[in-house]
Amino acid sequence: MASSPLSAGNSMSIMTADWRDFVALTKPRVMTLVVFTGLCGLLAAPGHVHPVLAFTAILCIALGAGAAAALNQWYEADIDAKMKRTANRPLPGGRMDRQTALHFGVGLSFFSVLLMGMATNWLAAAVLAVSILFYVFIYTIWLKPRTAQNIVIGGAAGAFPPVIGWAAVTGDISALPVALFMLIFFWTPPHFWALALFVKIDYAAAGIPMLPVVAGEVATRRQIWFYTAIMAVAAMAPVLLNLTGPIYGTVALLATALFAFFAFQVFRRRESDPASMGPEKRLFKYSILYLFLLFGAVVVDRWLMA
Structure with missing residues (x-):
């Protein structure tokens, strides 16, 4: 019996996945609004931050959002395969295995949080970490498959970026x-x-x-x-x-x-x-x-x- 796309071996996924699949894991269209609200929080904050550090802070917000999206797709690969609008994502499409997506998401999460802490301050890094963990564990794993109110509580995950941007400049909330x-x-x-x-x-x-x-x-x-x-x-x-x-x-x-x-x-x-x-x-x-x-x-x- 032929194996399903989600159970294909690592060697096959490494041969077929390319950079576009890793970009797709980060849900770049969704990330646009996340980055914009984070940028607005940063620009509206009182005080001044060096342009390079400001860019780094926004990059970290983008990477953190991308990491959460990748982990979401890792966890929901079987669900995505059943939905028409998500069936061609890298995992259900058979171009990448779940372990690769997991490693990518976890690695990107740690990198974005550590870089944010070193480039700006650890409060901004902590809020970024909370936003990633909230999206993955509270929304994706706990709420989404269990309650019709999933998006009400889970919506907090997408509300953190302006707080992160503000904290990156001011060090407070x-x-x-x-x-x-x-x-x-x-x-x-x-x-x-x-x-x-x-x-x-x-x-x-x-x-x-x-x-x-x-x-x-x-x-x-x-x-x-x-x-x-x-x-x-x-x-x-x-x-x-x-x-x-x-x-x-x-x-x-x-x-x-x-x-x-x-x-x-x-x-x-x-x-x-x-x-x-x-x-x-x-x-x-x-x-x-x-x-x-x-x-x-x-x-x-x-x-x-x-």
Whole structure:
């Protein structure tokens, strides 16, 4: 009997895997937003850091995010093989074995944390380590396969980058990075559940208890609307607490109003046809732009206030 792609030997994976597969393990598209929010946290922080050290800090955030993504794919290789949108990743595609992915992820994790500590400070390194461990152990291994609320708690993993960027400059954590953390934390459920609505067949096939699979579309749409309301409060918190100025306040108000409009369109729908998921896809795509807009506004505002 022929062996499956996931059980193929190391020698085969070494011969077939190339640099593009290692890059794919780091989920570079997802990493873009992680790096940007980390960079904004660094640029918004008071004080000065040498450009080389600043670059190193952002590189460490990127490497840490890539390491967590690689470990996620190592652990979920069998699950990825059952889902259409992930079946061609390096492991389920048979181009790399799980041991190689594990070694790559662990090595990248240690390197990113140690480099961050030596280049900036050990608080930033510690928060980076916590973010990697949280994503791998709390979200990937514990929450994701067990509860439909996985993305609510697990969303904290993606909220750490602005805190790391800020700590790399200041060596401490103050109110603004915490507010930015909370913004990403409450942004994650409506962002991710919008995606889950139009790929729920994949999650069902893989046995992952995402909210649309276990609670249905109506409940998911209701939760998207509920968390959008909480996210709106978190989005306005920096200006209400006088942590940012009118530029951020204006951008946050307008961008959040548009987010709420798209979320309401998703909320009021009851269709379940995957071919008619326009509002869900629109909310998902806009939610990414939304975070870019708000974090960019934070940096501009902080620079003008300085």
